[in-house]
Amino acid sequence: MRTVVITGSASGIGLATAEILRDRGDRVIGVDLHDAEVVADLSTVAGRAAMVEDVRALSGGTIDAVVANAGLALSSPATVAVNFYGCVATLDGLRPLLVGSSAPRAALTSSMASLMPHDDLLVELALAGDESKALERAQELVDADLGALIYSSTKVALSRWMRRHAATPEWAGTGIPLNGIGPGIVETPMTADLIASEEQRAAMADVVPMPLNGYMQAEVPARLLAWLVSEENTHVCGQLVFVDGGSDVVIRGDST
Numbered sequence: 001m002r003t004v005v006i007t008g009s010a011s012g013i014g015l016a017t018a019e020i021l022r023d024r025g026d027r028v029i030g031v032d033l034h035d036a037e038v039v040a041d042l043s044t045v046a047g048r049a050a051m052v053e054d055v056r057a058l059s060g061g062t063i064d065a066v067v068a069n070a071g072l073a074l075s076s077p078a079t080v081a082v083n084f085y086g087c088v089a090t091l092d093g094l095r096p097l098l099v100g101s102s103a104p105r106a107a108l109t110s111s112m113a114s115l116m117p118h119d120d121l122l123v124e125l126a127l128a129g130d131e132s133k134a135l136e137r138a139q140e141l142v143d144a145d146l147g148a149l150i151y152s153s154t155k156v157a158l159s160r161w162m163r164r165h166a167a168t169p170e171w172a173g174t175g176i177p178l179n180g181i182g183p184g185i186v187e188t189p190m191t192a193d194l195i196a197s198e199e200q201r202a203a204m205a206d207v208v209p210m211p212l213n214g215y216m217q218a219e220v221p222a223r224l225l226a227w228l229v230s231e232e233n234t235h236v237c238g239q240l241v242f243v244d245g246g247s248d249v250v251i252r253g254d255s256t
């Protein structure tokens, strides 16, 4: 039986992924603020460290896969703390527990928002690893009425972090495929208020074009995450796989 850690397991995409993996016989260690095997706040350094220790204790020291998925879509510095630093700390912190697995895998949830306008300085500061400076920059964006750039910036940083690390000795060199997914709009509690009315849906369609099949249920990206962390994935490495109904194609055209 494979043991898989999923962050953000209490809701939306994380919950759907946990259900798919449990149905196929995996053991899931869910991590969330509530309703999870490991209750932890990934927005804080102490919460991230406690999460790693709790997973180590519950798993006995070896896990087979990590899905770093927890996220926020608030226009606030907390979104940087959870989406970027919480995700990176999850992957870095749990990587040593993957080393004992015969088929270790890791995946993170980025977003098609990584294709949207973002703040280069926030991306740079996040990747430089100085959390307090990155949070300060996020607050500056809020104060300048540019808070909407925070979410996309965290997802740009996360996708770049994944690309920078996937082929390194710590990941590919240790036999761990590290990949990400880039969902379009998924109908979860995160987006409920954004797409509640027909008017909102029409306005959103201008920003996030999804010509194939429209908005999706959480099971759709969850199935992709479940495959990326399965034993079947032996050679997909460092890819940000868009599951977005065509947003990426519309936005980026034929650039590869």
Ligand code: NAD
Pocket: 007, 008, 009, 010, 011, 012, 013, 014, 031, 032, 033, 034, 040, 041, 042, 043, 044, 069, 070, 071, 072, 073, 082, 083, 109, 110, 111, 112, 113, 182, 183, 184, 185, 186, 187, 188, 189, 190, 191
């Ligand atoms: P959701 O709100 O349904 O679930 C997010 C989960 O993360 C919640 O259970 C929440 O409690 C948890 N979480 C938030 N802050 C946390 C913290 N500090 N510590 C631990 N857990 C925390 O949202 P979702 O739509 O399922 O989002 C999951 C991921 O998918 C996020 O990374 C999000 O950015 C990404 N995403 C979502 C969409 C979408 O349209 N819903 C699109 C692209 C990417």
